[in-house]
Amino acid sequence: MLVIRRDLVDAMVAHARRDHPDEACGVIAGPYGSDSPERFIEMENAERSPTFYRFDAAEQLKVWRGMDANDEVPVVIYHSHTATEAYPSRTDISFAGEPEAHYVLVSTRDPIEHELRSYRIVDGVVTEEPVKIVES
Numbered sequence: 001m002l003v004i005r006r007d008l009v010d011a012m013v014a015h016a017r018r019d020h021p022d023e024a025c026g027v028i029a030g031p032y033g034s035d036s037p038e039r040f041i042e043m044e045n046a047e048r049s050p051t052f053y054r055f056d057a058a059e060q061l062k063v064w065r066g067m068d069a070n071d072e073v074p075v076v077i078y079h080s081h082t083a084t085e086a087y088p089s090r091t092d093i094s095f096a097g098e099p100e101a102h103y104v105l106v107s108t109r110d111p112i113e114h115e116l117r118s119y120r121i122v123d124g125v126v127t128e129e130p131v132k133i134v135e136s
Contacts, residue, residue, distance in 0.1 A: 001130045002102045002118040004028075004037050004076070009133055011040045011055045013114050015108040016080035021079050024106075029067045030075035037075040037102075045079075052091065054113040072135055076118075078104040080088065085109070086117040096121035102129070 008028055009024045016024045021070060025045050028037035041063055046056040055063075060084060081089075086105035088096070096103060099122045107115040 001132055002037075002076070002104070003132045005006050005117075005133060006074075006133050006135055008037055008040055009116065010076050011042075012104065012106055013116070015042050016108050016114070019080065020108045021050045022048050023082060025053040025055060025079040026077075027063060027074045028066075028076035028078070029070070029072040032071045032073050035075060035100075039072065050082045061126065074101050075096055076104050077101045078106065080108050082105045082107075083109050084110060086115045086120055088121060093121055093124055099123075105132075 006072055012026070015026060016029050018024070027041045029039040029041060030036045031038065043059055043063065045053045047054045062085040079092075084107065086107040088103060088105065090101070093112065103119045103121050105117055105119070118129050118131045120129060
């Protein structure tokens with residue numbers, strides 16, 4: 001189960017809405033070994049595409065080095081889907097390289113309501129998990 005603060009969910013949704021119709025992407029880092037998302041890191045979609053996202057290699061290196069320096073890991077790796085449900089695509093699954101991460105998808109296909117779902121993706125196997133949003 002992903003337990004996540006409301007302000008972090010709001011930040012992901014705001015990023016997804018702001019970048020719509022392109023997919024948004026980013027990471028929420030947390031202390032090593034804690035499974036606790038704490039620090040929101042908005043990243044650029046290097047593809048600037050409504051159907052695909054890719055972290056810029058230089059930005060990703062900088063972000064991952066920053067997490068290493070702070071004894072953090074990517075607890076949540078998020079991106080948005082702009083025209084489809086919040087379910088990992090084949091491409092999303094093939095790029096999922098952090099087996100301990102929660103892969104969160106935010107669908108912005110509806111202009112009013114968003115859909116947010118979380119998955120574990122390990123060795124190509126997708127497992128949806130419950131999301132518990134807490135106030136603090």
